[in-house]
Amino acid sequence: MSLAAFAALLADPTRAAFCTALLDGRAWTAGELARQAGVAPSTASEHLSRLIAGGLLAEERQGRHRYVRLATPAVATLIEDLVVFADQGDAPTPHSLGAATRQSAEARARTCYDHLAGRLGVAVADALLARGLLTDDAGLAVTGRGRAWLTAQAIELPERAGRRGGRPVVRNCLDWTERRSHLGGALGAALCRTALDRAWVERIGSGRALRVTPAGDRALRELLGVKL
Amino acid sequence: MSLAAFAALLADPTRAAFCTALLDGRAWTAGELARQAGVAPSTASEHLSRLIAGGLLAEERQGRHRYVRLATPAVATLIEDLVVFADQGDAPTPHSLGAATRQSAEARARTCYDHLAGRLGVAVADALLARGLLTDDAGLAVTGRGRAWLTAQAIELPERAGRRGGRPVVRNCLDWTERRSHLGGALGAALCRTALDRAWVERIGSGRALRVTPAGDRALRELLGVKL
DNA sequence: GGCTCGTTTCGGCCCGCGCCGAAGTGTGCC
DNA sequence: GGCACACTTCGGCGCGGGCCGAAACGAGCC
Incomplete structure (x- = not known):
């Protein structure tokens, strides 16, 4: 074909x-x-x-x-890559002060398709790895400690994530403003959903930009040691 | 979008x-x-x-x-993923003895888009890593020893591989018969081209299947310690 | 200024594809 | 056996998009 x-x-x-x-x-x-x-x-x-x-x-x-x-899982990964790329593809080059301000906000914290991106997204990914909740030894994966932590925090993954035909649980997604990776996949989506549901972050306008709330600031510090 | x-x-x-x-x-x-x-x-x-x-x-x-x-390089990687997937997508499920025989030959050695696959492809990838010509420490990359080895063997990469807008030099490509990775990217393509040009492998019929020639068997043993 | 080359713009033509409803088929339940 | 449900098949309709050639525009050279 x-x-x-x-x-x-x-x-x-x-x-x-x-x-x-x-x-x-x-x-x-x-x-x-x-x-x-x-x-x-x-x-x-x-x-x-x-x-x-x-x-x-x-x-x-x-x-x-x-x-x-x-x-197959390969099809799932391919579709996800395409969806993420299509979503990112609209990133503007700023030609006005308003656009530059928005882009600065997006560099700080934003969504990328359905997961956290920007300095927030990269910091969360780094913290998960540093605390041993994720491992990168043989490809990115959730550790046993990570699964226990997710249970303790009542953060749920879709039951079929990672299984036959499901999207990958975790995937590195290159952050175009930070040039490092944030966390995509089913876990990335679950973390983003949780952050929005618990009002740790809130949307700014109708774009991708997010604001970390005071409650979010505390939660990120307490749960992951993340300080922006 | x-x-x-x-x-x-x-x-x-x-x-x-x-x-x-x-x-x-x-x-x-x-x-x-x-x-x-x-x-x-x-x-x-x-x-x-x-x-x-x-x-x-x-x-x-x-x-x-x-x-x-x-x-961007991300576009190049995405296009390459799609091309490789489209090429692999035609892999048949064998319904006849002829088809099963051909599939067995393809499991042994075949091309995947423009690089080596099957047991041959996986063995070559493993040998390059084992001999320190490639590294997987922070993502797959050619080492200094690897570059020297390529020069010594007169194996040339396209001059713009890995640069702005070019396909990645190296990429893991999941081998669907071996369930492990063989080597794609510009280096994978260069190795495949070299093997064909020097008659180390030859095509079987019009499909993807390859046969390792006696000369190829010796070259693989001497250059990379690969024995199939 | 004149000429050549590379590229763009635009109108016209044709074909492929996505949609649907109606009729038909197969499964499951009573 | 009869009925309902899920799905398939097929013909018809309409629209979008890819192609092209001709004319126009801009760059480069003499």
């Missing part, structure tokens, strides 16, 4: 929506995906057949239900 | 051909790319504008020439 033929599989909004939904690691039925993407079942059926034939998805029949999932 | 919009940039054969050509790390002119892809200059001009607007390419004007290159 050529690069163009492969990219064409994802170049349709409906098929892209299917693949993005399937990043959660679960198997979805054709009907669920049709509703999620807002298309007719016939449309969904045809798109799914193309994605399966193209090697991105795998299917399982159970009675009258057709379940599909991402074919 | 959405995943679909991003993928659509590469979903056209002409634009895909441009990006693949630009993986060599050089800057090409619009006219050169038009000829390379076999399209009219007007067609090339419009496609290049879309790729630049989409963030995949960067342009430089020099007089009447419009030079373009891949925008």
Whole structure:
């Protein structure tokens, strides 16, 4: 298959929506995906057949239900790389004082797709490694201590993260303002969700920029020894 | 930008051909790319504008020439991941004795896009690491000893590999038959080209399968201590 | 200033693809 | 066996995008 033929599989909004939904690691039925993407079942059926034939998805029949999932962890990683890149790709070069101010805020703390980025994101990633909650010995991974810490902090990962067809639990994501890595993957997303839910960070306007709240400042210091 | 919009940039054969050509790390002119892809200059001009607007390419004007290159090393890595995945995606599940035999040959030695794969590819990657020609300490990289060894063996890398907009010099590429990594990137491609040029390996039929020749067997043993 | 070359702009043509509804098929339940 | 549900198949419709050539523009050279 050529690069163009492969990219064409994802170049349709409906098929892209299917693949993005399937990043959660679960198997979805054709009907669920049709509703999620807002298309007719016939449309969904045809798109799914193309994605399966193209090697991105795998299917399982159970009675009258057709379940599909991402074919391999490699597919999940590839889709995630693309989604993150597409999201970052809009990063502006500042031509005005307003834009430069916003970019400075984004360098401090922002979201990158669905996880924390900027100095905040890099500092959190560094702290997790320094405290032995993550290891980088043979590729990035959560340690036993890390799993215990997550449980103690009631930070939950999607149950299928890292399993067959699921997005990677952890992945290094290069931070374009800091030029070092912050934490992506299911864990990166869970940390970001937790920080927003517990009001440790809040959004600034409608972009990616985040502000660390006083409560967040304390929590980051107490839980991870992070001081910005 | 959405995943679909991003993928659509590469979903056209002409634009895909441009990006693949630009993986060599050089800057090409619009006219050169038009000829390379076999399209009219007007067609090339419009496609290049879309790729630049989409963030995949960067342009430089020099007089009447419009030079373009891949925008960042991250773009180069992404394109390469996609190309390799698209190439691997056709790997068959064997349904006949002939297919099973061919798959066994491919497990032994084959090409993966433009580099060595299979047991041969993994063994070569392992040997380069074991002999200190590559290091994996802070990401995969060629060591000083490795550069000296390449010079001694007259194995040349493209001059712009690893530089701005060029494909990575080295990259781990997961081998789907061995479930371990073989060596991709510019160095992986150079080693594969050298092995073919010096008749250390030869192609079997029109697929990916390779046969190690007696000369190749000796060369691999003497140069890298690899015995298959 | 004139000529050549590289590139851009724009209108027109054609084709591929995504959408849907209707009808059909297979599964599951009563 | 009958009914409901999930999904598939297929024909029709409409739209977007890729192609090109011609004309125009800008750079470079003499």
